[in-house]
Amino acid sequence: MRVSTSADVKAAxxxxxxxxxQATPTGLLIGGRWTAAADDATFDVLDPSTGDLLAKVAxxxxxxxxxxxxxxxxxxKEFSATSPxxxxxxxxxxxxxxxxxIDDLALLMTLEMGKPLAEARGExxxxxxxxxxxxxxxxxxxxxxQTAPAxxxxxxxTKQPVGPCLLITPWNFPMAMGTRKIGPAIAAxxxxxxxxxxxxxxxxxxLGGILQxxxxxxxxxxxxxxxxxxxxxxxxxxxxKARKLSFTGSTKVGKVLLEQCAERVLxxxxxxxxxxPLIVFEDADLDEAIAGAMAAKMRNMGEACTAANRIYVxxxxxxxxxxxxxxxxxxxxVGRGTEDGVDVGPLIDEAGRRKVVDLVADATSRGARxxxxxxxxxxxxxFYTPTVLMDVPAAARMTGEEIFGPVASITPFGxxxxxxxAANDTAYGLVSYVFTNDLxxxxxxxxxxxxxxxxxxxxxxxxxxxxxxxxxxxxxGREGGSNGIDExxxxxxxxxxx
Ligand code: NAP
Numbered sequence: 141m142r143v144s145t146s147a148d149v150k151a152a153x154x155x156x157x158x159x160x161x162q163a164t165p166t167g168l169l170i171g172g173r174w175t176a177a178a179d180d181a182t183f184d185v186l187d188p189s190t191g192d193l194l195a196k197v198a199x200x201x202x203x204x205x206x207x208x209x210x211x212x213x214x215x216x217k218e219f220s221a222t223s224p225x226x227x228x229x230x231x232x233x234x235x236x237x238x239x240x241x242i243d244d245l246a247l248l249m250t251l252e253m254g255k256p257l258a259e260a261r262g263e264x265x266x267x268x269x270x271x272x273x274x275x276x277x278x279x280x281x282x283x284x285x286q287t288a289p290a291x292x293x294x295x296x297x298t299k300q301p302v303g304p305c306l307l308i309t310p311w312n313f314p315m316a317m318g319t320r321k322i323g324p325a326i327a328a329x330x331x332x333x334x335x336x337x338x339x340x341x342x343x344x345x346x347l348g349g350i351l352q353x354x355x356x357x358x359x360x361x362x363x364x365x366x367x368x369x370x371x372x373x374x375x376x377x378x379x380x381k382a383r384k385l386s387f388t389g390s391t392k393v394g395k396v397l398l399e400q401c402a403e404r405v406l407x408x409x410x411x412x413x414x415x416x417p418l419i420v421f422e423d424a425d426l427d428e429a430i431a432g433a434m435a436a437k438m439r440n441m442g443e444a445c446t447a448a449n450r451i452y453v454x455x456x457x458x459x460x461x462x463x464x465x466x467x468x469x470x471x472x473x474v475g476r477g478t479e480d481g482v483d484v485g486p487l488i489d490e491a492g493r494r495k496v497v498d499l500v501a502d503a504t505s506r507g508a509r510x511x512x513x514x515x516x517x518x519x520x521x522x523f524y525t526p527t528v529l530m531d532v533p534a535a536a537r538m539t540g541e542e543i544f545g546p547v548a549s550i551t552p553f554g555x556x557x558x559x560x561x562a563a564n565d566t567a568y569g570l571v572s573y574v575f576t577n578d579l580x581x582x583x584x585x586x587x588x589x590x591x592x593x594x595x596x597x598x599x600x601x602x603x604x605x606x607x608x609x610x611x612x613x614x615x616x617g618r619e620g621g622s623n624g625i626d627e628x629x630x631x632x633x634x635x636x637x638x
Contacts, residue, residue: 153192157251157478160244161342166197168204168365169348171211172358177204183367185342188254188486189476189521197341200366202375205333208362209376212304212331215359220301220329222357224278227326231275234354238268238319238347245315245346250477252340253314254485254521255440257477267316269604270620274323277625281328296634301329302407303383305628306376308369308397309344310389311337311488312443317388317411318344320604320619322351322361328628330384333362335373337389339488341365370396380404386627387411391568391613409617409627411445411609413542414570417563418448418599419585421556422456424575425597430464432599433548436573438472438526439600441484442546443492445614446571446593446602449543450532451550452559458552462530465548466511469526472546474517484546486521493522496545503529503536503549513547540566556585564590569612571601592618 166182167174181199186192200208238245246260255263284297305325309317318334325332336344348363366372377385377400385401387394388411401408418436420429436448453461477485487493493516500514513527526546532539538549553559563572571593576582586594592610595601602608607621617627 154478156247160248161195161251163244163346164195164248164342165345165349166195168198168200168208169345169361169363170204170208171214171362172352177201177366183338183365185252185339186489187251187521188339188488189523191520194251195342197345197365199368200364200372202372205364205366205372205376206379208333208364209304209306209379209381211359211362212333213381215357216301216304216331219331219357219360222329224281227278227329228275230355231271231278231323231326234351234356235268235271235275237350237354238264238271241350245343247478248346249314249340249343250485252342253311254477254488256482256485259440260477263313263316266602266604267319270316270319270323273604273620274327274625277324277622278327280622281625281629292638294636294638296636298632298634299629300632302628302630303330304381305330305332305384305386306373306382307332307334308373308385308387308389309334309336311339312440312445314340314343315347318347320608320624321386321388322347324619324625324628325386326356326360327625330628331360331362333364333376333382335364335366335369338365338367338369373397374400377401377406378403383407384409384628394615407627409619410615411617411619412570412613412615413568414445414447414610414614415449415540415542415566415568416446416571416573416591417589418451418573419559419563419575420451420453420457420461421574421576421578421581422454423577423581424457425577426457426461426464428597429461429575430468432573432575432595432597433465434468435599436595437548437599438469438484438546441487443488443544445542446600447543448573448599449549450539450563451548452553452562453550454559455552455554458530458550462511462528462550465550466528469528469546469548470512472526474523474525476521484526486523487545488522490522492544493524496524496543496547499536499538499541499543500527500529500547503532503538506533506536508532508536508549534562534565556581560585560588564588567613568610570610570614571595573599
């Protein structure tokens with residue numbers, strides 16, 4: 141394994157990096173205009189691979205937030221009157237622009253978030269696909285007409301946009317978590333104010349410029365960047381001017397927001413944390429299981445809500461699985477995401493890395509064995525070495541908490557009943573993964589697992605055309621698929637006397 145040295149990093153602000161940063165807006169997008177925050181306040185966006193300053197971005201005040209929401213409210217009526225075909229055209233135009241500029245957008249994302257360029261390109265494609273998918277959904281908003289069971293009256297059922305929306309996104313997928321909300325909001329005819337995470341606002345700001353070019357009318361999508369998320373968002377939520385909050389982030393913050401939304405009974409969509417089990421039965425194809433576990437664990441350096449947090453392997457194949465997993469993990473190249481051949485970038489910040497260090501120390505103190513890695517990697521930047529732990533006990537903190545780092549936590553198991561009980565022994569329920577070649581077992585276990593999504597013999601389930609979301613404390617509602625647009629539509633029933 142090779143780790144970047146500080147010499148590599150110092151040499152690294154290339155012409156392309158400078159050009160891409162220069163071209164990215166740094167203001168607030170309100171009512172179609174880029175504006176400074178009150179008092180010209182700004183905050184710093186840092187490169188997690190070096191700690192260097194990338195840009196200073198507008199730091200919105202609660203008043204700026206209120207202005208953005210007013211812009212969304214003012215445009216709602218006009219935007220809901222646009223035809224589905226107009227909204228389709230805007231989304232397809234935005235899809236085209238994202239794909240055309242994939243190289244620059246990927247570079248920008250790697251700079252602010254740290255993921256390797258290949259993964260950043262993958263995320264731009266995934267993000268753009270939400271626009272293409274929801275463009276077609278805009279044309280398929282349906283309704284119904286039916287005779288009442290007793291005859292006479294008729295039922296007319298139609299769908300209308302929910303109204304102005306507040307959209308809040310996390311730092312780990314800075315573009316896709318935004319388009320997964322903005323796409324269906326536009327398709328449904330909703331205006332919005334979007335607030336990206338303070339660590340990674342640049343991708344969303346770049347998207348704001350693209351949406352303007354794509355023909356999104358002024359005030360339909362407003363962007364507010366800020367450091368004081370609670371202070372800025374809470375008055376907007378409590379104002380009752382927005383009719384919906386769609387949030388992706390931690391369960392802890394999601395619970396706070398649900399309470400705030402209760403006051404005005406806002407519609408909510410909550411995409412929250414996960415604690416995914418990945419189960420490998422002894423009859424699985426081990427090549428497939430290793431490839432799946434690597435994908436489920438290492439996508440985004442392990443900083444994903446869908447990351448395999450607990451890997452359960454049946455006793456007979458546990459040692460071989462652990463050995464092969466350690467081999468695969470130790471072969472990964474760690475470094476700055478912009479460098480050729482890098483597989484694993486830095487973690488998002490020192491707090492994120494500290495959490496991984498603490499969780500690993502806790503697990504080893506309780507008897508887990510380190511098969512590879514187990515420490516921070518040389519910096520600058522927030523690097524952590526890909527790590528495999530074997531025999532992680534149920535009492536370890538990482539069994540119950542999101543690791544959010546490149547650490548595979550393996551626990552051997554005996555029987556199917558035992559592993560299903562262990563997998564479900566969590567407050568979360570986003571996704572589970574099962575590797576087996578026994579069809580009956582696959583379906584039995586998939587049905588028994590308490591999660592909104594299951595990957596059968598595959599380590600990645602995300603797909604814009606499929607319903608993404610969790611149960612239990614992993615969330616409410618679904619994004620993507622045809623369910624995704626329904627989250628932004630109200631059903632209206634009109635009773636007709638004949
Ligand atoms: P986070 O701390 O909950 O932050 C998410 C967003 O909420 C950020 O924009 C943040 O702004 C904002 N925020 C924080 N406190 C707020 C408040 N009091 N009021 C309004 N907004 C507030 O989560 P994160 O660390 O960015 O993201 C990681 C988490 O997201 C993990 O738990 C992960 O599992 C989850 N996630 C879930 C999904 C899914 O689809 N289920 C997808 C991706 C990530 P600031 O950045 O300014 O604090």
